Amino acid sequence: MTEILIVGGSASGGIAARESAKAGFKTTIIEEHNIVGKQGKCTALISIKGLKKLEVDYEKTVMNEIYGAVIHSKHFSFTVEKRVPIAVVLDRQKLDEEIIKESIENGAELKLKTRLASIEKNKALTSKENINFNYLIGADGFASTTASILKLPEIKRKVLCYEAEFEGKNEGKTVDVYLDSERFPGFFEWIVPAGSETKTGFGTTEIKKINETKKKFLQGNEIKKFKNLKTEFHAFIPLEERSVIQKNNALLVGDAAGQVKSTTGGGVVFGGLGAITAIQNLDDYEKKWRKLNLLKKHLIIRELLNKLNNNLLDFTVFSTSLGLNKILELIGDMDFIIK
Ligand SMILES: Cc1cc2nc3c(=O)[nH]c(=O)nc-3n(C[C@H](O)[C@H](O)[C@H](O)COP(=O)(O)OP(=O)(O)OC[C@H]3O[C@@H](n4cnc5c(N)ncnc54)[C@H](O)[C@@H]3O)c2cc1C
Numbered sequence: 001m002t003e004i005l006i007v008g009g010s011a012s013g014g015i016a017a018r019e020s021a022k023a024g025f026k027t028t029i030i031e032e033h034n035i036v037g038k039q040g041k042c043t044a045l046i047s048i049k050g051l052k053k054l055e056v057d058y059e060k061t062v063m064n065e066i067y068g069a070v071i072h073s074k075h076f077s078f079t080v081e082k083r084v085p086i087a088v089v090l091d092r093q094k095l096d097e098e099i100i101k102e103s104i105e106n107g108a109e110l111k112l113k114t115r116l117a118s119i120e121k122n123k124a125l126t127s128k129e130n131i132n133f134n135y136l137i138g139a140d141g142f143a144s145t146t147a148s149i150l151k152l153p154e155i156k157r158k159v160l161c162y163e164a165e166f167e168g169k170n171e172g173k174t175v176d177v178y179l180d181s182e183r184f185p186g187f188f189e190w191i192v193p194a195g196s197e198t199k200t201g202f203g204t205t206e207i208k209k210i211n212e213t214k215k216k217f218l219q220g221n222e223i224k225k226f227k228n229l230k231t232e233f234h235a236f237i238p239l240e241e242r243s244v245i246q247k248n249n250a251l252l253v254g255d256a257a258g259q260v261k262s263t264t265g266g267g268v269v270f271g272g273l274g275a276i277t278a279i280q281n282l283d284d285y286e287k288k289w290r291k292l293n294l295l296k297k298h299l300i301i302r303e304l305l306n307k308l309n310n311n312l313l314d315f316t317v318f319s320t321s322l323g324l325n326k327i328l329e330l331i332g333d334m335d336f337i338i339k
Helices: 011-022 048-054 092-105 145-149 207-219 268-280 285-292 296-307 310-331
Strands: 003-007 026-030 045-047 062-066 068-072 077-081 087-090 109-111 116-120 123-126 130-132 135-138 158-170 174-178 189-193 195-204 229-238 250-252
Touching (some): 003 011, 011 135, 045 268, 048 268, 062 189, 077 310, 116 145, 145 250
Parallel strands (some): 135 250
Antiparallel strands (some): 068 077, 116 123, 123 130, 158 229
């Protein structure tokens, strides 16, 4: 029987495990921590359309429904809003637990506190035991051990994010996105109403200045009104795909492969799609994934946005507020904005 070893028990690893077990492969997930999942280190604003594509039972993890976004530049803003919810804010930890539960129900075996240390031919050496495999799926996140062991090229383009989550009811229906090339170069600031709390944060490519940026962010007018800080964390988001994502029978999916929209940093849906593609095409996964070409246009838009200084961002947001928002309202969709 074909044996599939999945490294990383979070969203992408869980979806890979579910698909692998469903396909009848002997499936093992190893997770280095004593619990599965990203431990909530994610805003978890995810398009409903994307979640449906992943066929995940996400309903019981919903914290709030989102109908649109308000995009701000320094002096202007415009709103994109639909009459029906287009995205949901989820409890990320519960989502990961649900995905892993679905994989176990389909026959996958989960080994916690088991860290991949090295690979020898078709054998994974872990902190606990040696595990044989026919295929290994590296779903071990941005700092992928699998990629390091296999000496795959690094993901160079990335943003360092800081998220601060504040207690207190917030059932707002739109998220706020602040574009500011001076304060948040290479990314943006967000405020996401999450029902019982508010998730705020920013990303920046100026990694060395993160503490300074964080201080200014927390003192900013749009953030300082929130009191009772509940949780805060830093984490990287890859902003480009890894240039090699398969080496023989070892395949990378999710953040390990850089399967993230470089426009917004959303990676749950595309990591899941990467995982599904990997299991369905074990021998020619990389070729198949590249052919789908799902993320290229996001990268082009990110590069264009990065070229705009605050004056040009003001101009873009102002002109959009005059009319383009109607068009965006018609085609607007968080994950699949570009066909
Ligand atoms: C601040 C922030 C906000 C975000 N907001 C959103 C959002 O709103 N919407 C969205 O779609 N995406 C968002 N993302 C991106 C999203 O979190 C990631 O794309 C997603 O978590 C990728 O899932 P993954 O399973 O590939 O990797 P991860 O979730 O990082 O999981 C990797 C797993 O591998 C395990 N692991 C690592 N090394 C080993 C090892 N050697 N052995 C065994 N196990 C190992 C880890 O413990 C972990 O469980 C956000 C990210 C950040 C940082």
